[in-house]
Amino acid sequence: MAEHLYQALLATITYANIIALLFGSLVGIVVGILPGLGPMVGMVVLLPFTFALDPGVALSLLLGVFCGGYFGGAIPAILMRTPGVPSSLITSFDGFPLTQKGEAQTALSAALVGSFSGGIISVFILMFLAPILAHVAASFGPPEYFAAGLFGVTLVVMAYRDRLAQGLVLLGLGLWISTVGIDGPTLVPRFCFGTLAMQNGLHLVPVCLGLFGIGQTLILAERRILQTESMSLTRKTLDFSKIMGALRYWKSLVMSGVIGTFVGLLPGTGSILASFLSYETVKRTSKDPEAFGKGTPEGCLASEAGNNAVPAGAMIPLLTLGIPGDALSAVLLGVFTINGIYPGPLLLVKEPVLINTLYLSMLFINVAAFLMLAIWLRPFAMVVRVSNTLLAAVIMVLSLVGIYAVNTRLFDAGVAIVMGVLGYILLRLEWPVVNLVMGVVLGEILEERLRESLSISEGNPLIFLQRPISLCLFIATALIVVIPLILDWRRHRRSNAAG
Amino acid sequence: MAGKANPKSRVHDLFTAFLGLSAAGVLVSSPWQVDTSGPYPFYKGALIFPLLALGLMVLASVPSIIRLFRSSGEASWYLDGGGIPVKPIGVLTLVLAFLAGIPFVGLELSSFLFLAATLFYLGHRSAKVYLGMSLLLTALLYLVFKYFLDVYFPTPWLFQLLGG
Numbered sequence: 001m002a003e004h005l006y007q008a009l010l011a012t013i014t015y016a017n018i019i020a021l022l023f024g025s026l027v028g029i030v031v032g033i034l035p036g037l038g039p040m041v042g043m044v045v046l047l048p049f050t051f052a053l054d055p056g057v058a059l060s061l062l063l064g065v066f067c068g069g070y071f072g073g074a075i076p077a078i079l080m081r082t083p084g085v086p087s088s089l090i091t092s093f094d095g096f097p098l099t100q101k102g103e104a105q106t107a108l109s110a111a112l113v114g115s116f117s118g119g120i121i122s123v124f125i126l127m128f129l130a131p132i133l134a135h136v137a138a139s140f141g142p143p144e145y146f147a148a149g150l151f152g153v154t155l156v157v158m159a160y161r162d163r164l165a166q167g168l169v170l171l172g173l174g175l176w177i178s179t180v181g182i183d184g185p186t187l188v189p190r191f192c193f194g195t196l197a198m199q200n201g202l203h204l205v206p207v208c209l210g211l212f213g214i215g216q217t218l219i220l221a222e223r224r225i226l227q228t229e230s231m232s233l234t235r236k237t238l239d240f241s242k243i244m245g246a247l248r249y250w251k252s253l254v255m256s257g258v259i260g261t262f263v264g265l266l267p268g269t270g271s272i273l274a275s276f277l278s279y280e281t282v283k284r285t286s287k288d289p290e291a292f293g294k295g296t297p298e299g300c301l302a303s304e305a306g307n308n309a310v311p312a313g314a315m316i317p318l319l320t321l322g323i324p325g326d327a328l329s330a331v332l333l334g335v336f337t338i339n340g341i342y343p344g345p346l347l348l349v350k351e352p353v354l355i356n357t358l359y360l361s362m363l364f365i366n367v368a369a370f371l372m373l374a375i376w377l378r379p380f381a382m383v384v385r386v387s388n389t390l391l392a393a394v395i396m397v398l399s400l401v402g403i404y405a406v407n408t409r410l411f412d413a414g415v416a417i418v419m420g421v422l423g424y425i426l427l428r429l430e431w432p433v434v435n436l437v438m439g440v441v442l443g444e445i446l447e448e449r450l451r452e453s454l455s456i457s458e459g460n461p462l463i464f465l466q467r468p469i470s471l472c473l474f475i476a477t478a479l480i481v482v483i484p485l486i487l488d489w490r491r492h493r494r495s496n497a498a499g
Numbered sequence: 500m501a502g503k504a505n506p507k508s509r510v511h512d513l514f515t516a517f518l519g520l521s522a523a524g525v526l527v528s529s530p531w532q533v534d535t536s537g538p539y540p541f542y543k544g545a546l547i548f549p550l551l552a553l554g555l556m557v558l559a560s561v562p563s564i565i566r567l568f569r570s571s572g573e574a575s576w577y578l579d580g581g582g583i584p585v586k587p588i589g590v591l592t593l594v595l596a597f598l599a600g601i602p603f604v605g606l607e608l609s610s611f612l613f614l615a616a617t618l619f620y621l622g623h624r625s626a627k628v629y630l631g632m633s634l635l636l637t638a639l640l641y642l643v644f645k646y647f648l649d650v651y652f653p654t655p656w657l658f659q660l661l662g663g
Contacts, residue, residue: 049648052648162506163506164559165515165559165560165562165563166511166515166559168555168556168558168559169515169518169519169522169555169556169559169560171555172522172552172553172554172555172556172559173518173522173552173556175548175551175552175555176522176525176549176552176553176556179548179549179552183533183545185539185543185545186537186539186544186545188533188534188535188537188545189533189534190532190533190545190546190549191525191529191532191533191549192532193532214594217590218584218587218590218591219587221586221587221590221621222584222586222587387623389618389621389622389623390618390623390628390632392590392617392621393613393614393617393618393621394614394636396590396594396617397597397610397613397614397636397640398640400594400597400598401606401610401640401644404601404650405644405648405650408650408651408652410598410601410602413598414598417591417594417595417598420591421591424584424587425514428578428579428584429510429511429514429578430506431511439552443548443552446548447548450547450548451542451543451547451548454542454543454547455542455543458542459540459541459542
């Protein structure tokens, strides 16, 4: 263990890795600050560039964007009541009132300390929990993996159950997209419609880049997302005394970090729930709950610690079971598999150095993002003034040339444009695009496990109910479908009776 | 500017039905799209999973299709007030021209023309912005993709033609 940790430390402090995590954090903060973009756009735009990198360095780069995005999102939320990332909306409840009182520094310091603490706490929980979960998952066979994958997918679908039909359609579409191209076991071309280009399949990179990068860019070209350009920032850097002042809420920091990690661990829950639950729990246990919503640094700190704990929390099921909890970790799973690394219980045994490098990189990323924002607060805050339309044109051209560069095929850029149009429509309709991405990423894994399971049982589907872990997971899947639907139905009936 | 999407709008049902019916079309044609004549039984074969995925799409879209056929005159088609997306359509046209332009005039000229045209179209009227930024970004693209990453780009047809 100590030997692996030492080797991981050496791998973490290589020039390439340090540059990757610093650059990733920088990009993450910038896209987090810019309302309407967010870490997903940053990650997918950088995705084509990761193919030339070592897997550890590539993951550090993307994790930097993932974590940095949540750091950056708080700045416009506090200064302009315009959250950079959706979960920072909760931060604006107290952050913006503090800014109006002329205490923007207090709010920003609390948010930054919250983000940093949430990130660090969650990485330590990840380091502790991942081996335990991997130990449990070591006894998994194909039926258990299939049941676990189905459970994860169902959680995501049920998280958006107000759009259940649309969510299922998108999930089905994603699963179908994952089957296009030559089938590995049988070498049969599937749904290629007579074209040679389709035989290589529809890769994750053009699909994700199209859906998120180009789709979001088309929205940017059309809408003026920022509500204001005014900002109340009196200093270039953060005030050190205010940072120290925020540390007196250490109990709230720990509580929010733990809540955020466990919410992040559950597929489909997302960072908004983590932020909201942390905020509400801290509010309930605070000595001064009346101050919440009117401008208290404790509120900013709780919500930011909650949402910044999500990335490490989401890594727990990803690393141990190979099940991503959201679209961002789905992209990370894609990077793993493209590099021939398959997350699962054996990953922690087979690649201990890579895993420890990942943990250490996440710790470094949190430190780097914290320092960057503390030192260059004003330049970062000025990023919100960059024109949306200029950003749209830059992202569009970078995305398309980046996609072409991966396989030097213009066909992939064409796929990205088609997916971009679909992404634009889905964003306008406010449908859960995450279901589509989950389908594309998990499709291959689910199909493989399903066929393996049926091969073991010679075609008998009851195999999933004959093995205890698989049976428990199927029961849990059924419960997460049935219970919320019953609760919704009862609520609907009660409101009808009252109305 | 578009507002929040109206969840009651029939547009949702229309698009769900479109996806569901397209899936049904693919489902029906799948025996011709996937060769199942090999030695593998159905449960090990290449068709089982796509059929499940397409079946899920079709089943999930059935309520929307029924609602669409039953919709009365009171049905709302209002989505978000954004109207016809003229700007995105314009940008997409420019994007397609950009991609088509790469084999004709090369990455540099195609990128420069795309960026300048897009920025002008999106409202940047200052030549310093739309020409200067386009030039700067094209140089950046050249440096990153051609110089550092050494990515292969096809020799432009136009230059081949001019060069004889």
